[in-house]
Each structure stands twice: as structure tokens, then as C-alpha cells.
Amino acid sequence: MTTTTPAALRAAAERFGDGEAVADGSVRLSWHDLLTAAETVARALIAEGLAPEDRVALCAPNTHHWVAAVLGAQYAGCVAVPVNTRFTEPEMAEILTRSRARALFVVGTFLGVDRLARLQGFLDGVTVIRIPGEGDRPSPDVIEWDALGAVAERVPVEVARARADAVTPDQVSDILFTSGTTGRSKGAMTxxxxxxxxxxxxxECGEVTSADRYLIVNPFFHSFGYKAGILAALLSGATMVPQAVFDLDRTLELVERERITVLPGPPTIYQTMLDRPGKRPSTLRLAVTGAAPVPVVLVERMRSELSFQTVLTAYGLTEAVVVTMCRPGDAPETVSRTSGRAVAGFEVRIAGDTREILVRGPNVMLGYLDDPEATAQAVDGDGWLHTGDVGVLDADGYLTITDRLKDMYVCGGFNVYPAEVEQVLARLPGVSECAVVGVPHERLGEVGRAHIILAPGTSLSTEDVLAHCAERLANYKIPRSVEFRTELPRNATGKILKRMLRDG
Structure with missing residues (x-):
């Protein structure tokens, strides 16, 4: 197996050649075309002075631009830093600053927000390449995507290929930032x-081949969309069909028109498809899901009503990506009850009385960016990654997630760390104390509920709280409900008993 992304891209162009690599509306790229596009990005970055191991941030929706940009950045020996498109200006600026990004691929106006305009003031010394958005206005301070070819002309293709050849398997390929339980984001280096x-x-587990057509709804800024999406297609030759924003009508249209066979995502996607009356898809073959409980009946209906031959569940985290997966042929009860057994050379064990899930193997992250203390807390001296999740292993090695040591909950497939939300709430005048917990939600799996104690002599409304959060947090982190209380349940040491808040 190839062990660097540039080598994998070249191998894909050699193996799959004129096969369709990306189908993004009217843009159709063969594997040869994708290699050429990535080389153009690499040459342009080199022309702009980027050196090997410089960081390149990407903040854009799922399109062919993102695919070429990430592969091109790595082809130039740079490190990719995906940025969540849902982040607010302060969240995005923090990642750019802490990663010391030398270049930024950013969409202009997307979903009514001009991210580039919001980041002005944080881009000194950063080469900015603008991916086309909605009604972008010309700017002299950026390189437009369509102008990359002209910039690349300053660097011979042989120079970019030499950069690609120099990339080593142990070199950092990407840094994915994940919020921490302390509220401070951490950059997991891989x-x-x-x-x-x-x-x-x-x-291998999904038995994906070049005959597959893969609708990638999971965001590219997330390891599910990037590593189990772009990189999985790179290794298998499957055609990537990116979808910028999940919209049920658009998803069903793409499944039909592009004859999609692979459609991973959180359980809510499939439930929404099943709830929609009308014609059912007939080409779907593989679903991989997780991040929320998956009822047996949902697995059965996905197979019988949505044409899926194989439905798998999986367990992973940013620090290790995919740890366990079910296998084709597993019974619906196994797929529903467990997250599968170890993959990718991982060992999984359950730790003593806490029942915490520990993971060890060749694909545990290298560590957190500039944070040796957090790295040491996460990965012990024997190489075991402490996941913060609680579970059990059966006799066959299948893992069942039973609880979380951390307070993290999953909203629509995205991890939310209450401590981060609580820090934002604590800055709202009038909030004396607060605690955020995840509560069940029929469509999104879980959503946040904020429990707040007001300072004496102050008053706040639910609208005040939510508006404050909306200015500072991505939408999936914003609590969906607020409960004002006179006290919070605590144990003898004064620690807030969040279990009682969830159960109550």
C-alpha cells in the first residue's frame, strides 16, 4: 500500500486513469485530471513561497475545489488544516493563528456569509486563494481559484513532483482541530x-471498488468526509460525488442521477430518507453510520426499503479516525447493538472499574499541536489512547458504547463539548452559573440544553441566551433549550451532577 498522499494520488491516476474521479455538477474530473489539478495547486503554493511542512488551511464546502486543494497542498509537502465552515469568525481565526497557517483556501460567500470578509485582520502574511462563492466581489488581496493556473506557471511541474517525492510516510499530513473538554480546541496531528x-x-470493510459512486455528504473538514471520503476514494478508485450542504431533495436527486452506490452518514440521514414518501432509491449498496444509536428497525428498513445491501456501524474519534467497524454479513442486531470490531491494526481494551475504552495501534495520532500536556493526558506511556468513552467488548471483540466519561454529546453527527458552550455562556452578563447537557432529539440524535442560574438582580430570556450563543458558536453547538434554575444538583465535593440534569 502507498504510504503518502502524493504517492497514492499518482497511483490512482495510473490505476484508474480516465475513470471518473470527481462528479461535481458540470465539473467532471478523471483521475488524470485530478492529478493535474492537484499539481497545479502545488505549483501555485510553491510559487507563493510555501515550504515543505507549512500549514495550509481549508475552509470551504464539499466541492471539487476542496478535493484538488487538499491533495495539492499535500503534494507540495504541506500540512492540511481543515476548518469547519460552520465556525464563527473567532473560532476560525483561532485555528488560523494557532496552526500558523501560511495559506488559506476559503470560499467567498456561502450560505449568505462572506467568510473571507469576516477574516480580514487575521490574514497578514497568509496567501489567500478564494474558492468561488455566491456573488463574490473582486478583491485585489486574494488569488481567485480560476487564476491558480497562471500563478502555477511560475513553477515547473518537475519542481512540484520533486516536492511530492520528498514527502515521507511519517511526515504530518493534516491537523484536525477538535474541541476539548476544557473548552480549548486541540489540533490532532496525523x-x-x-x-x-x-x-x-x-x-476493505466496506468492500469499496472503482465501480462504486460515493456521495460524500459528510463535510470534508471532518475526518469522516476527508479520510473516510476523499482518501478512501483515492485508494479504491470510487467516484467522488460531493454535496455541499445536506438537503434531502438534492440528496435524492443525486442518488438517482449519479446512480450512487455508497452513502455514509449519521442515522438521521437515513431516517429522513425513510420518512419521505415517494420513490425509493434502487442503486444504493453501502451505508456506514454511527455517532448516535442505531435502532435495529432502522437497519432493517435501510436494507429492505432503501436498497442497501450492506449497513455497517463504526466507532472512531479524531485522534484515531476509525477504530472499529462491523463487517458485511453481520446481523442487523449486531450492527445496531455494537460498533463492530477493531480495524486498521488497532487494539481495543476496557480499563478496569471505569470501563473506559482504550485504543492502541499504528494509527493513533502523533499528538496534539503544541500541547504536550494534553497529549500526555490522552495517550499514556504504553501508547494507549484514552477515549473518554465507556463500553464493553463481547467474546468476539465487538465493541458496544455504553456511556461517556466526558460530557461530549453528538448533534447531527457533530461532537459538541459542553465545556466550550459553558465558557461562552459564562461571558453573558447575568449568568452566575451554568451547565450544558445533551438531551435526546428525534432527528439530530442529541441537542444541547442549558441550565442557568442568574446573578442576583438580573434577568435574561431564552432569546437573550440563544442570541449570545449564535454570535459566538457554530449552529450545532447552540443549545436548543434553556432552563433557568435556582440551583444545580451537586455531589458532596460540589461537582455538578450532569447525569441528574440529563435524566431530569
Whole structure:
């Protein structure tokens, strides 16, 4: 197996040639075309002075531009830093600053928000390449995507290929930032061999081939969309069909028109499809899901009503990407009850009385960016990654997630860390104390509920609280309900008992 992304891209162009690599509306790229596009990006970055191991941030929706940009950045020996498109200005600026990004691929106006305009003031010394958005206005301070070719002309293709050849398997390929339980985001660093290793395991378990057509709804800024999406397609030759924003009508249209066979995502996607009356898709073959409980009846209906031959569940986290997966042929009860068994060379064990899930293997992250203390807390001296999740292993090695040591909950497939939300709430005048918990939601799995104690002599409304959060947090982090209380349940040491808040 190839162990660097540039080598994998070249191998894909060689193996799959004129096969369709990306189908993005009217844009159709063969594997040869994708290699050429990535080389153009790499040459342009080199022309702009980027050196090997410089960081390149990407903040854009799922389109062919993102695919070429990430592969091109890595082809130039740079490190990719995906940025959540749902982040607010302060959240995005923090990642750019802490990663010391030298270049930024950013969409202009997307979903009514001009992200580039919001980031002005944080871009000194950063080469900005603007991916086309909705009604963008010309700007002299950016390189437009369509002008990349002209910039690339300053650097011979041989120079870019030499950069690609110099990339090593243990070199950092990407830094994915994940919010921490302390509220401070942490950048998980992954090597090329690790990113490709988990992608290869995902491909093997899903039996993905060049005959597959893969609708990638999971965001590219997330490891599910990037590593189990782009990199999985790179290794298998499956056609990538990116979808910028999940919209049920558009998804069903793409499934029909593009004859989609692979459609991973959180359970809510499939439930929404099943709830929609009308014609059912007939080409779907593989679904991989998780991040929320998956009822047996949902697995059965996905197979019988949505044409899926194979429905798999999986368990992973940013620090290790994919740890366990079910296998084709597993019974619906197994798929529903468990998250599968270890993949990609991982060992999984359950720790003593806490029942915490520990993970060890070649694809555990290299560590957190500039944070040796957090790295040491996450990965012990024996190489075991402490996940913060609680579970059990059966006799066959299948893992069942039973609880969380951390307070993190999953909203629509996205991890939300209450401590981060609580820090934002604490800055709202009038809030004396607060606690955020995840509560069940029929469509999104879980949503946040904020429990707030007001300072004496102050008053706030639910609208005040939610408006404050909306200015500072991505939408999936914003609590969906607010409960004003006179006290919070605590144990003898004064710690807030969040279990009682969830159960109450």
C-alpha cells in the first residue's frame, strides 16, 4: 500500500486513469485530471513561497475545489488544516493563528456569509486563494481559484513532483482541530501513513471498488468526509460525488442521477430518507453510520426499503479516525447493538472499574499541536489512547458504547463539548452559573440544553441566551433549550451532577 498522499494520488491516476474521479455538477474530473489539478495547486503554493511542512488551511464546502486543494497542498509537502465552515469568525481565526497557517483556501460567500470578509485582520502574511462563492466581489488581496493556473506557471511541474517525492510516510499530513473538554480546541496531528491506513481499512470493510459512486455528504473538514471520503476514494478508485450542504431533495436527486452506490452518514440521514414518501432509491449498496444509536428497525428498513445491501456501524474519534467497524454479513442486531470490531491494526481494551475504552495501534495520532500536556493526558506511556468513552467488548471483540466519561454529546453527527458552550455562556452578563447537557432529539440524535442560574438582580430570556450563543458558536453547538434554575444538583465535593440534569 502507498504510504503518502502524493504517492497514492499518482497511483490512482495510473490505476484508474480516465475513470471518473470527481462528479461535481458540470465539473467532471478523471483521475488524470485530478492529478493535474492537484499539481497545479502545488505549483501555485510553491510559487507563493510555501515550504515543505507549512500549514495550509481549508475552509470551504464539499466541492471539487476542496478535493484538488487538499491533495495539492499535500503534494507540495504541506500540512492540511481543515476548518469547519460552520465556525464563527473567532473560532476560525483561532485555528488560523494557532496552526500558523501560511495559506488559506476559503470560499467567498456561502450560505449568505462572506467568510473571507469576516477574516480580514487575521490574514497578514497568509496567501489567500478564494474558492468561488455566491456573488463574490473582486478583491485585489486574494488569488481567485480560476487564476491558480497562471500563478502555477511560475513553477515547473518537475519542481512540484520533486516536492511530492520528498514527502515521507511519517511526515504530518493534516491537523484536525477538535474541541476539548476544557473548552480549548486541540489540533490532532496525523502522519500520511496513518491517514491512509485508516482509509484503507474503511475501504476493505466496506468492500469499496472503482465501480462504486460515493456521495460524500459528510463535510470534508471532518475526518469522516476527508479520510473516510476523499482518501478512501483515492485508494479504491470510487467516484467522488460531493454535496455541499445536506438537503434531502438534492440528496435524492443525486442518488438517482449519479446512480450512487455508497452513502455514509449519521442515522438521521437515513431516517429522513425513510420518512419521505415517494420513490425509493434502487442503486444504493453501502451505508456506514454511527455517532448516535442505531435502532435495529432502522437497519432493517435501510436494507429492505432503501436498497442497501450492506449497513455497517463504526466507532472512531479524531485522534484515531476509525477504530472499529462491523463487517458485511453481520446481523442487523449486531450492527445496531455494537460498533463492530477493531480495524486498521488497532487494539481495543476496557480499563478496569471505569470501563473506559482504550485504543492502541499504528494509527493513533502523533499528538496534539503544541500541547504536550494534553497529549500526555490522552495517550499514556504504553501508547494507549484514552477515549473518554465507556463500553464493553463481547467474546468476539465487538465493541458496544455504553456511556461517556466526558460530557461530549453528538448533534447531527457533530461532537459538541459542553465545556466550550459553558465558557461562552459564562461571558453573558447575568449568568452566575451554568451547565450544558445533551438531551435526546428525534432527528439530530442529541441537542444541547442549558441550565442557568442568574446573578442576583438580573434577568435574561431564552432569546437573550440563544442570541449570545449564535454570535459566538457554530449552529450545532447552540443549545436548543434553556432552563433557568435556582440551583444545580451537586455531589458532596460540589461537582455538578450532569447525569441528574440529563435524566431530569
Amino acid at each position: 502522519a500520511h501513513r496513518q491517514a491512509l491506513g485508516v482509509a484503507a481499512a474503511w475501504v
